[in-house]
Structure formats: structure tokens, C-alpha cells
Amino acid sequence: MVEQMEESPERLARPLVRLASMMGVATSYTGLSRDFHEISDETLVAILGALGIDATSDEAIEKAIADITRERNMRLIDPTVLHTVGKEAHVTLRTGITEPAQVSLILENGEPFAGELVINAMPEAKVHEIDGKFIAESDLILPAELPVGYHTLHVESGERSEDATLISAPERIEMLDPMKNGSLWGWMAQLYSIRSADSWGVGDYTDLRTLLTDGKRYTDADFLLVNPLHAAEPVVPLTPSPYLPVSRRFVNFTYIRPEDIPEYNTLDDDAKAKVKAAHQKVEGLNNDAQLIDRDAMWLEKKPALREVFDAGLSQERQREFDEYKARCGEDLEAYATWCLCYEMWGAPQDKADSWIHKMDKQSPEVIALREQHADTLEFYRWLEWTATQQLHLAQEAARTAGMKIGIMSDMAVGVHPLSSEVWWNPERFAKGATVGAPPDVFNQQGQNWSQPPLSPLALKNTGYRSYREMVRGMFDCAGAVRIDHILGLFRLWWIPEGHAAVDGTYVYYDHNVMLGILAIEASRVGGIVVGEDLGVVPPYVQKSLSEHGVLGCAVEWFEQMDGVFTPPKHWRPYALASVNTHDLPPAAGYLEYEHVKIRERLGLLEEGAEAFEASARAEHNAMLQMLTDEGYLDPSVLQDETAHETEIVEALYRGLKGSPCKLLAASIVDAVGEKRAQNQPGTDNEYPNWRVPLADAAGDAVMLEDLFRGDLLQSITKIMNA
Incomplete structure (x- = not known):
């Protein structure tokens, strides 16, 4: 065992190091390979600056230490x-x-x-x-x-x-009764990719309601894990990635189904005809198996929604809308105003002369715009209310149908740097730093996710209000919340502006408070929390998550060590288990080395295609060996894998079912034979990330009306219900 290195007493006594430690800024860390790193002075000064602390000179450092000590003691x-x-x-x-x-x-x-x-x-x-x-x-x-x-x-x-x-x-988030001595299973899907005959080219909240109720009726599933449904831009082009939202406090109103808004039925013949004509223009997109076209959808759907909005509300519905606006308060004003500015002044840009940098919420120009276009501002408030209602109705339908959980929402790590949250409340975020990940064996230069981190100081000084409202909003429309990169509740890798990801350091958060907030909001709806804790996680993090009743994640293709897969029966019980993730190709694609083909095609293999392919084949064979050793797969299948690919996919799910994990998630893409990945990490437009429609093994679009009739889906359903 390699002895862990530590900082010397002389280094720890340095004023800059003491100041950083006072503020929860790591001055050293140990990497995945047990390699020890001391953080440079340049990085420490920059990160302290992002927290609003001047550490640019010896005098400034001493003054900061004295001021902080005085403020805390006073x-x-x-x-x-x-x-x-x-x-x-x-x-x-x-x-x-x-x-x-x-x-x-x-x-x-x-x-x-x-x-x-x-x-x-x-x-x-x-x-x-x-x-x-x-x-x-x-x-x-x-x-x-x-x-x-x-x-x-x-x-x-x-x-x-x-x-x-x-x-x-509460001390911990209690497991649901069926989970205490057993497990629950459900589906996971990318909502936008699953269309019905009545969709507008992109899956929507009405499709979600059908997915939930049919999922229970035809497969007896108890939840559906969906991609993040956080708020997006109001004008095309729409950002494809659901993990780079405009606001985590609100939901994406582009998923609204216009015809399911109560006021649609009150439209006069002319207005209703306009909505129907807009729908007909994009109806053909539902059968496109190659690409999800959000922009084409929104160019037609947004004017249709305006027709419904202009119809007005009944007295009772207006009262409900007014209550919603009062409940959301300034947070709703932030998002609606940002949308209005975006529409009138154009997309915010990271340039000095862009409105998002020139103006803030108190600027006379912004105030005047709100007054001049009060009706459009109200339209954006109404869109958010309508979206929240339709999402809430989907969750209600799931519970009425008998689902124990219903919607499992996904919480992204952060927001876009030019988002409404950052613009309206810049004091909540660190200035001059972004979030990412340190170097590891997969990303030797580290990762920069471009998202500004929440300031731990602002969280503490405001009673964590913004985090509380976000979590509460998510549980208003869900029975469970999955938190992407839950390690971020403990520490985040901050990267100084203008620096490479390798030049960052960890900044620590009060995880006990944030986990406590999750426990409060989950307990109020009888919900549960899943934390994405894949990769190497410090022991204290796993211990804390377990103590708070937060489930981790287990992925069959990741449960391996030194080239040997861990039999599912040995996986940890308190986890959400799945065969794969949205960053991997579906099971059939992975078995056919789709992950290798994509990287070769896009030139993403630094070590060379042959080495990566050899590694992938070794992994592939090790997985099949584990499946046969554990009795999940007949060894004779290995004589012709191509002819028996369906049996291998089924074996992967028998293995999943053989685990003691409290939650099991089957992937919709696996159940229809899809082979294409939804997302290829490390790419932007080189690959159609988050724009791949649901299709079967033959490449034909799978419609929601036919989804639960498929033979493979029914086969996987039988395995999960066994």
C-alpha cells in the first residue's frame, strides 16, 4: 500500500494556505492513482478571488484572515x-x-x-x-x-x-415499504426521443404521462427515470443538452402539449385552426428516425401556445395562476425577465457589449422593457405555470395508475454561465471560476463543464434558500430525484477563469446541510433520492450518503476491477442499478462496439484505435465470461454472438435482476434494440448528442403507441418481474 503524502507543517503554516483552509479551499489533494498534488499559489489566489477574497499580496492575505476571524467572532x-x-x-x-x-x-x-x-x-x-x-x-x-x-x-x-x-x-430518507425487504424496478428514458402520433416532433409532457401509465399497465414498472427537465431558452436555437440548463429552479416549457391546456378548448374556430395548422407542419417529424429537431418544433409550437395564452383564463384559473406567481416570487420574475430580454435583444453572448453583461435586473432599460412588453412577460410566466401543471399531472397519473414512485427526475450539476439564475442573482455564484473535474485515466487533462459554481458562502448566508427552492420544485412533480455528480454536494473542482482544468482545486460545501434539505423535501412527498456516485468516491462520502438514506448507482458495465466483472449478487444493496448509462451506447450497440466505432470515426482515440479496440474486446469477453459463470447466459451462445445478441442482452438483465439493489432500471433503448448512443462525452456537434430519436434494431422510429408491444421489451419485462 502506498503511503499517502501530506503537506508539510511549514506549508500548512503559510498565511495563504491558512486562509484557503479557512474558506474550505483545498490546498492539496490525492488523485485517483494515489498521486499527491499540492495546489499552486496562483490557483489558490484565483479561487479565493472567485469567493470575493483578495489574496494578491501578503498584506491582503493577513487582512483577509483578520477580517474573516473578526466577522465570525462578532x-x-x-x-x-x-x-x-x-x-x-x-x-x-x-x-x-x-x-x-x-x-x-x-x-x-x-x-x-x-x-x-x-x-x-x-x-x-x-x-x-x-x-x-x-x-x-x-x-x-x-x-x-x-x-x-x-x-x-x-x-x-x-x-x-x-x-x-x-x-x-429528518436523520435519514426512509426507504419505501416495498424497498425495505425487496426492490422496485422501472424504466429509464430520454423523454424528447419518444414521440407519439400526437407529438410535435419531440416527446412532451403528455407523452410522459402515457409512458408512465402504460409503463405500469403493461409492465408493472414503478418508476420512470427521465433526462433533466430543467428550463431552457425561449427562442431557437435550443441547447440540446439537458445537462446545461438555463435554470434548475424551473422546468422546460418546450415540452408543453398545447392541445392539453384547458384553455385550448375555449379557442374560437380561427385560433384553433392556427394551432392545428402549426401542428400539421411538424407532425411528420414524429417519424424521423435520424434526428430530433427541437428548433423546427419550437418555431411552430411557440406561436400556437401564444394563441392559447391570448384566449385568457377563467376566474378560477386566473386565481390558480396568481397563486403560482406569488408562490414562485422573484425566482419566476428572474426567469421570465431573462426570457423577455432574450427574445427582444437576442441571445446573450459572452461579450462586453451583450445585454447580459451591460445590464442587470435594476437597469432602467430592463425595467422599461418589462413595462413596455408586460403582456409578453406574462406569457413567459404562464408558459412556466402551464409546463409545471402538465408535469405535475403526469406524476399524479403515475401514482393513480399504481406506480410506487412515478417520475424520477434528474438534477443537473449546474446551469449555463449566461443563464437567468446567474444574471439575476450573480451574488449566488462564484465569479471567475467554473466547475469541472481533475485529471483521471479517462481525461488526462481534466474536464471543464463551463458552469459557474454556487458560492458556499452565499448558500450559508441565505439559509440555502436557492437550493431549498430548487429541490422543493423538483419534488413537487416527482417521487424521486437523481442527483448528477452527487459528490458536488461535498466538494466541487473549481477551475480559475482562463486556466486549464488541471489547474483547479476542490472547494468544499456543507454536505450535511444540503443532504438535510434533501431529506426534508423527500420526506414531505414520501420520495427517495439517488446520488450518481460513479467513479472513485472518498469513503467519507459513501458513509455520509448511506447514513442519510441516499442511494448510490451501480452500472453493470462499470462493476469491474482489474478486468474482472463483479457478479451482481455482490453489488451493494443501497443503489439504483442499471445495465448502462446515457453516456454509453445501448446494450446491443455496446456489444457491437459502437463506443469504439464512434471514437474511431471522430478521432477521439489518443492512444490509437487498435489499443482501445483491444481493451474493449477484453472487456466484452470478460462480461460474457461473468454472465456464463453466474448462470445468466448459456455458454453455447458464444459460438455465434451475432445470431444470439438478443439472448446476451436478456442475460445482462438477468444479471441486473440478480443483484440485491433496492432499485433496478431497465433502459427503453435496450428494450427496442436501439444501438446508437444518446451522448458521446467529449464532443459537441461532432456527434448528434441528445438529438437521437428512439429507433429499433432496423433503424425505424419506434412510436409510443407501439412501444410496449415489442417482443424484446416484453421479454425484459418478464425478467424484471420474475
């Missing part, structure tokens, strides 16, 4: 406090030694807490002298019986007073 109470329901918690108060604290607690429902809040002196309390005033620490005891929710602690001491957000969370 606070009566930390801005965010975490409490675990059922357990007593202790909170440090800092008051003048002659000015005892008075504490009150207002619960989330607005009522005062009727219980007792005890403050005790600390036996060995630290006393700080600040500006000639002596500050002492005392211990506030939060009782075990505090209810779940987001409460407000009010602290007074002398002439000073402060409020803190008290997040009182």
Missing part, C-alpha cells in the same frame, strides 16, 4: 444552523460577557415554538476581545422535539440582534 449566531429531528443539538452563541442572549424561535408555519430553549455557559468558553469589547461563547440547546422544517432563530444581545435559518431535518 456574529451572534451562524447564519445557518442544522438540527436533526429527534436529537438534541448544540449551537454556539457569541455575546458580550455582560450581555446575555435572548433567543426566540419562529417555526416555518409562522407560529412561535412553545418549547423551552436553554442557554448554558460553556465551561471552557473562548473569550475574544474585539474593538475593546469582550465576546464570550455560550451553548444554545435545541431540543429533540423540534419539528421538520425551515425555521427562524432570533437572537438578541444588548443592542445587537441577528436571525439565523434553522434547518430541522
Whole structure:
């Protein structure tokens, strides 16, 4: 075993290193190959700058340390406090030694807490002298019986007073009853790729409702994991990737089905004819097996939606809309205003003269635009309300049909750097840094995802409000949430602006608070949380996720070590298991080396095609060996793999079913014989990422009406229900 290296005491004593450590910025890290790295001064200075801290000189560093220490010691109470329901918690108060604290607690429902809040002196309390005033620490005891929710602690001491957000969370997210002594299974699919005869060329929320109800009726599945449904641009061209959204707080209104809006039925003949004519223009796209054309769809659907909007609302529906707007508050104004600016002034660009850099929400031009185009602004609010309603109805339909979970939503890591969230609330994000990943064996230069990271300081100082609202919004329309790159709740790889990914470092977050918020929102709907934790994850992360009841992920093609696949019976139980992911070709494609062919065709193989293909063939053979050794595959099949490809795919699913994992996900693309990958990492337009329609082995489009009739799908269904 290689001994882990550590930073020397001399380095740890350096003011810059101490300042970085104070702010949760890693000054060293150990890579996947146990290789030790000390972070350069240049990177530390840049990352601290992204947090709003000047560390460009020795004097600035010393001043920053002094200012931060002073600010922390002068606070009566930390801005965010975490409490675990059922357990007593202790909170440090800092008051003048002659000015005892008075504490009150207002619960989330607005009522005062009727219980007792005890403050005790600390036996060995630290006393700080600040500006000639002596500050002492005392211990506030939060009782075990505090209810779940987001409460407000009010602290007074002398002439000073402060409020803190008290997040009182369940200790863990409870498993659903059927999962406690068994498992549940469901499908995973890219919603946009699955069209019905009534679609507008792209799968939509009505198609989702059908997928859910038919999935239960014909296969007895209990959930459907879909691609992220976060908000997108209002004007073409639309970004194909669902993992680079405009806002994670809201949902994608391009998935609306116009004909399913209640007001569609109130349209006069002329308006209804316009909607039908728009639909007819894109109806032919539903049979296109080569490419999803979001732009063509939206160019016709958006004017059709405007026709429905212009019809107006009944008194009751207007009341519901007004309640929605009040509930969403400024967050909705942010997204709707951004959409309006986008439509009127063009796509935001990363140029100094672009409106997104020249103006902010308080700019006179923005205020004037909102007033001048109040009707269009209201249209964008209405679109978001309508989209949320249709998504909510899909989840309701799933539960009514008998699904134990229903929709499993996917949460992206972050948002586009020119998004509405960053523009409206720039203080929530780090400035001058993006998120990515350090170098590893697959990406030797690291990865830069171009997304600005949320500031851990802003999260803490605002009671994690933006994160709370995002999670709550997702659980409003889902029974489960999958979090992409859940390691990001613990630490994110920040890359200074203008630097390569290799020049970054980790910045740490308060994962206990963020996991607590997930537990609150999941408990309120009886939901569950899955964290994408693929790759090498530090032991403390796995331990924390397990303690909080968050399931991990197990992928059959990834469950291997040193070229030998782990039999599914040995996989960890607390995971969502699948054969593959959206970054791999479907099972049939992977068996035919589609991942090798794509890389060869696009010139993505640094080490040469022969070496990669040899590695892929060794992996392929090792998988088949495991399947035969474990009794999932008849060895005679190996005499002619091509002729028995369906049997091999079925064997992969028998292996999946043989695992003890609490959740099992079967892929729709596997069930129809599709071979093309939905996404090829490391590419943009070189490959049609996120634009591949659902098709069968012959390359013909598979329509939603025919989806659950397929022989292979029925075969996989029998395996999953065995």
C-alpha cells in the first residue's frame, strides 16, 4: 500500500494556505492513482478571488484572515444552523460577557415554538476581545422535539440582534415499504426521443404521462427515470443538452402539449385552426428516425401556445395562476425577465457589449422593457405555470395508475454561465471560476463543464434558500430525484477563469446541510433520492450518503476491477442499478462496439484505435465470461454472438435482476434494440448528442403507441418481474 503524502507543517503554516483552509479551499489533494498534488499559489489566489477574497499580496492575505476571524467572532449566531429531528443539538452563541442572549424561535408555519430553549455557559468558553469589547461563547440547546422544517432563530444581545435559518431535518430518507425487504424496478428514458402520433416532433409532457401509465399497465414498472427537465431558452436555437440548463429552479416549457391546456378548448374556430395548422407542419417529424429537431418544433409550437395564452383564463384559473406567481416570487420574475430580454435583444453572448453583461435586473432599460412588453412577460410566466401543471399531472397519473414512485427526475450539476439564475442573482455564484473535474485515466487533462459554481458562502448566508427552492420544485412533480455528480454536494473542482482544468482545486460545501434539505423535501412527498456516485468516491462520502438514506448507482458495465466483472449478487444493496448509462451506447450497440466505432470515426482515440479496440474486446469477453459463470447466459451462445445478441442482452438483465439493489432500471433503448448512443462525452456537434430519436434494431422510429408491444421489451419485462 502506498503511503499517502501530506503537506508539510511549514506549508500548512503559510498565511495563504491558512486562509484557503479557512474558506474550505483545498490546498492539496490525492488523485485517483494515489498521486499527491499540492495546489499552486496562483490557483489558490484565483479561487479565493472567485469567493470575493483578495489574496494578491501578503498584506491582503493577513487582512483577509483578520477580517474573516473578526466577522465570525462578532456574529451572534451562524447564519445557518442544522438540527436533526429527534436529537438534541448544540449551537454556539457569541455575546458580550455582560450581555446575555435572548433567543426566540419562529417555526416555518409562522407560529412561535412553545418549547423551552436553554442557554448554558460553556465551561471552557473562548473569550475574544474585539474593538475593546469582550465576546464570550455560550451553548444554545435545541431540543429533540423540534419539528421538520425551515425555521427562524432570533437572537438578541444588548443592542445587537441577528436571525439565523434553522434547518430541522429528518436523520435519514426512509426507504419505501416495498424497498425495505425487496426492490422496485422501472424504466429509464430520454423523454424528447419518444414521440407519439400526437407529438410535435419531440416527446412532451403528455407523452410522459402515457409512458408512465402504460409503463405500469403493461409492465408493472414503478418508476420512470427521465433526462433533466430543467428550463431552457425561449427562442431557437435550443441547447440540446439537458445537462446545461438555463435554470434548475424551473422546468422546460418546450415540452408543453398545447392541445392539453384547458384553455385550448375555449379557442374560437380561427385560433384553433392556427394551432392545428402549426401542428400539421411538424407532425411528420414524429417519424424521423435520424434526428430530433427541437428548433423546427419550437418555431411552430411557440406561436400556437401564444394563441392559447391570448384566449385568457377563467376566474378560477386566473386565481390558480396568481397563486403560482406569488408562490414562485422573484425566482419566476428572474426567469421570465431573462426570457423577455432574450427574445427582444437576442441571445446573450459572452461579450462586453451583450445585454447580459451591460445590464442587470435594476437597469432602467430592463425595467422599461418589462413595462413596455408586460403582456409578453406574462406569457413567459404562464408558459412556466402551464409546463409545471402538465408535469405535475403526469406524476399524479403515475401514482393513480399504481406506480410506487412515478417520475424520477434528474438534477443537473449546474446551469449555463449566461443563464437567468446567474444574471439575476450573480451574488449566488462564484465569479471567475467554473466547475469541472481533475485529471483521471479517462481525461488526462481534466474536464471543464463551463458552469459557474454556487458560492458556499452565499448558500450559508441565505439559509440555502436557492437550493431549498430548487429541490422543493423538483419534488413537487416527482417521487424521486437523481442527483448528477452527487459528490458536488461535498466538494466541487473549481477551475480559475482562463486556466486549464488541471489547474483547479476542490472547494468544499456543507454536505450535511444540503443532504438535510434533501431529506426534508423527500420526506414531505414520501420520495427517495439517488446520488450518481460513479467513479472513485472518498469513503467519507459513501458513509455520509448511506447514513442519510441516499442511494448510490451501480452500472453493470462499470462493476469491474482489474478486468474482472463483479457478479451482481455482490453489488451493494443501497443503489439504483442499471445495465448502462446515457453516456454509453445501448446494450446491443455496446456489444457491437459502437463506443469504439464512434471514437474511431471522430478521432477521439489518443492512444490509437487498435489499443482501445483491444481493451474493449477484453472487456466484452470478460462480461460474457461473468454472465456464463453466474448462470445468466448459456455458454453455447458464444459460438455465434451475432445470431444470439438478443439472448446476451436478456442475460445482462438477468444479471441486473440478480443483484440485491433496492432499485433496478431497465433502459427503453435496450428494450427496442436501439444501438446508437444518446451522448458521446467529449464532443459537441461532432456527434448528434441528445438529438437521437428512439429507433429499433432496423433503424425505424419506434412510436409510443407501439412501444410496449415489442417482443424484446416484453421479454425484459418478464425478467424484471420474475
